[in-house]
Structures are given as structure tokens and as C-alpha cells.
Amino acid sequence: MTLTIEELTTGTDHERVLLCRDPQAGYRCVIAVHSTAAGPAVGGTRLWTYATEEEAVTDALRLSRGMTYKCAMAGLPLGGGKSVILRDGNLTDREALFRAHGRVIESFGGGYMTGEDVGTSPTDMAIVRRETKHVLGVTEDPSPYTARGVFRAMSAAALHRWGSDDLAGRTVAIQGCGSVGFHLARELRAAGARLVVSDVDPGRVRRTVEASGARAVPPEEIFDAEADIFAPCALGGILNAETIPRLRVEIVAGAANNQLLEEADGELLQARGILYAPDYVANAGGVIFGCQELLGWSAETVRERIEGLHGAVLDVFRLAEKQEIPPHAAADRLAERRLASLAHSKRAFMS
Numbered sequence: 001m002t003l004t005i006e007e008l009t010t011g012t013d014h015e016r017v018l019l020c021r022d023p024q025a026g027y028r029c030v031i032a033v034h035s036t037a038a039g040p041a042v043g044g045t046r047l048w049t050y051a052t053e054e055e056a057v058t059d060a061l062r063l064s065r066g067m068t069y070k071c072a073m074a075g076l077p078l079g080g081g082k083s084v085i086l087r088d089g090n091l092t093d094r095e096a097l098f099r100a101h102g103r104v105i106e107s108f109g110g111g112y113m114t115g116e117d118v119g120t121s122p123t124d125m126a127i128v129r130r131e132t133k134h135v136l137g138v139t140e141d142p143s144p145y146t147a148r149g150v151f152r153a154m155s156a157a158a159l160h161r162w163g164s165d166d167l168a169g170r171t172v173a174i175q176g177c178g179s180v181g182f183h184l185a186r187e188l189r190a191a192g193a194r195l196v197v198s199d200v201d202p203g204r205v206r207r208t209v210e211a212s213g214a215r216a217v218p219p220e221e222i223f224d225a226e227a228d229i230f231a232p233c234a235l236g237g238i239l240n241a242e243t244i245p246r247l248r249v250e251i252v253a254g255a256a257n258n259q260l261l262e263e264a265d266g267e268l269l270q271a272r273g274i275l276y277a278p279d280y281v282a283n284a285g286g287v288i289f290g291c292q293e294l295l296g297w298s299a300e301t302v303r304e305r306i307e308g309l310h311g312a313v314l315d316v317f318r319l320a321e322k323q324e325i326p327p328h329a330a331a332d333r334l335a336e337r338r339l340a341s342l343a344h345s346k347r348a349f350m351s
């Protein structure tokens with residue numbers, strides 16, 4: 001075995017950041033644990049091609065902090081972490097790679113638990129499971145639960161903006177017909193909404209059009225679609241100085257992580273009068289579903305908590321209005337408030 005683990009100093013507020021290598025297994029991974037203040041850290045394993053190791057570290061730092069905030073806003077007894085495996089050329093031996101990853105996850109002793117993410121699948125997580133039990137999502141796809149949460153967030157935004165959370169007759173433009181986008185389209189169709197969809201994969205567009213009666217547009221045209229709501233369900237960074245001026249919607253609510261390219265883009269949306277349901281509040285359905293496996297929650301508790309995202313999003317909008325700040329900043333403030341009160345009660349308990 002050639003596994004080495006190096007502790008990185010990043011100058012950020014992360015509890016631990018590790019660079020793990022196993023050359024024999026073709027394994028190079030950054031694991032960032034942002035916070036375990038609320039409970040064990042959770043966060044998926046991303047497999048991606050990065051230009052540099054620094055870029056992978058930056059991604060892991062950002063995504064793990066996002067997980068802490070997501071769990072805090074969903075009121076879960078969990079903290080935030082993330083694994084980022086650097087993809088080097090052709091991946092020939094997934095078994096060796098994910099077994100190496102499993103050994104590293106095991107070394108956290110349950111303090112950090114992972115699951116699938118961009119570039120990884122339940123099959124990969126089943127390999128991780130051979131080395132550690134601290135892995136989630138091997139059995140059931142969380143995407144329908146994430147989609148339901150996004151739907152609830154969208155309804156809350158509609159209520160705040162239009163005074164009714166009924167989405168019947170509203171037009172929703174969905175970017176990305178993958179796991180979440182597909183299920184979201186079906187939820188919206190059942191609620192009587194009209195749909196415009198796009199994906200770079202024509203097969204996925206076809207499947208979604210068939211299931212939801214959506215109108216398809218080429219990927220680049222989704223930003224210009226005339227609709228009431230835009231739902232980003234593909235990539236991060238798609239709300240930016242180039243795309244925001246093109247939007248012809250009143251609400252943005254979707255599943256993609258890190259939708260705003262920069263903080264200033266949240267202000268740009270606000271200036272254009274577009275109501276933004278912050279990504280990590282809207283897309284918490286998947287991690288809430290994970291609590292069934294992780295914390296033994298019943299299916300009913302999971303369902304109630306996901307429906308409750310409606311209220312969480314409304315809390316964000318109310319604080320944003322009260323403090324005259326954009327919703328993305330209000331969500332950060334609420335999450336930080338919750339984390340600070342956790343740290344406070346922990347200190348009080350220890351003294």
C-alpha cells in the first residue's frame with residue numbers, strides 16, 4: 001500500500017484539509033472538513049479534471065463550507081465536508097481508486113461521511129463501502145427528494161413574489177435534464193406548470209419532453225427563454241454578468257450548487273428585480289433524505305423536513321427584506337447565526 005496523507009494549511013476556517021495520495025491506485029484527493037460543530041461532517045465525493053492541485057483545493061474548500069451552511073439551514077445535526085478526487089487522464093481502475101478513497105474515509109472514524117456527487121455513481125460508492133461503512137447513497141438515488149425540495153423552494157418564492165404558491169399556469173425554464181431536472185419537470189407538470197427545458201445531451205432532453213410535455217430549446221437559449229421561473233439544474237457559476245442581463249424571469253430557484261459565479265451576481269439579480277432562492281437552501285432535499293440512512297429517520301420525518309424547505313426559504317426572504325440585503329447574503333447570515341448559537345451552547349455545556 002502506498003497511501004500518504006498530508007495535512008494542508010489553508011488559512012481558512014476549515015477544521016481539516018487533507019491531500020491524500022496513492023500512486024499505485026491512481027488516487028489523488030483533497031478532503032476538506034469545514035465544520036463538525038453541529039455533528040459529523042457530510043459531503044459527496046466529486047471526480048473531476050482540474051488544471052492544478054490548487055484549483056481542486058479551492059473547490060473542496062468552497063463546497064465543504066457550502067455543505068455546512070446547507071445542513072445548518074435545513075436544521076440537521078450534521079456538519080460539512082467534501083472530497084474532490086483529481087481525475088488524471090484515462091481512469092482504468094475504478095476499483096483501486098475507490099478502495100483507496102474508502103480507506104481514507106474510514107480513517108475519519110465516522111467524523112466525515114461521503115456519498116456520490118458529480119462524476120461518481122452509486123456503483124463507485126458500493127466500492128467505497130467495502131472499506132468503510134461511512135458512505136451513503138449506495139441503495140437509493142436522492143435526486144427525486146432533491147427535486148421535491150426544489151419544487152417546495154420554488155413554491156415559497158412564488159408565494160413571496162406573487163402572493164400564491166400555486167404554480168399552475170406558470171412557465172418554468174429548466175437548465176439540465178439530468179437526475180434532478182427530470183424529476184423536477186415531472187413534479188412541475190403534475191402541478192400544472194408549463195415547461196421549457198434544455199440539456200447538452202439530446203437523449204436526456206427527449207426523456208424529459210416525453211415525461212413532462214416540455215418544449216425543448218438549445219442549451220445556449222435557455223437563458224433567453226421567456227418564463228416566470230428559471231431553474232438551474234446543471235452546472236454551477238451559471239448566474240453571472242453575462243447571463244443575468246439575459247434572463248426574462250421573475251424567480252430563480254434550482255438544484256445546482258454554487259449557481260452564483262460571484263457574490264456580486266446575487267446583487268445583480270436583486271437589482272434586476274429577480275428573486276433568488278439560495279441554492280443550498282433549495283437543494284437540501286437530498287441531504288435530508290440521507291438522514292434516513294444516517295440518523296435512522298423515518299420516511300415520514302424525511303418527507304416533513306423536505307416539505308419544510310418552503311418555510312426555510314420564506315425565512316430567508318423575510319430576513320433579506322428586513323435587513324435590505326439580497327437573499328443569498330440573508331441565507332449566509334441565517335446559517336452563520338445558527339452555527340454561532342451551536343458553538344455557544346457547546347461552550348456553555350463544556351464549562
Ligand code: NAI
Pocket residue numbers: 118142143146175176177178179180181198199200201204219233234235236255256257283284286287
Ligand atoms: P446530473 O449529472 O444527473 O444532471 C446534470 C445535467 O446537466 C446532465 O444531464 C448534463 O448533460 C446537463 N448539462 C451539463 N451542461 C449543461 C449545459 N451547459 N446546458 C444544459 N444542460 C447541461 O446531475 P444531477 O444529480 O441532476 O444534479 C444537478 C445539479 O444539482 C448539480 O449541480 C448537482 O451538484 C446539484 N445537486 C444535486 C443533488 C442530487 O440529489 N442529485 C443534490 C444537491 C445538488
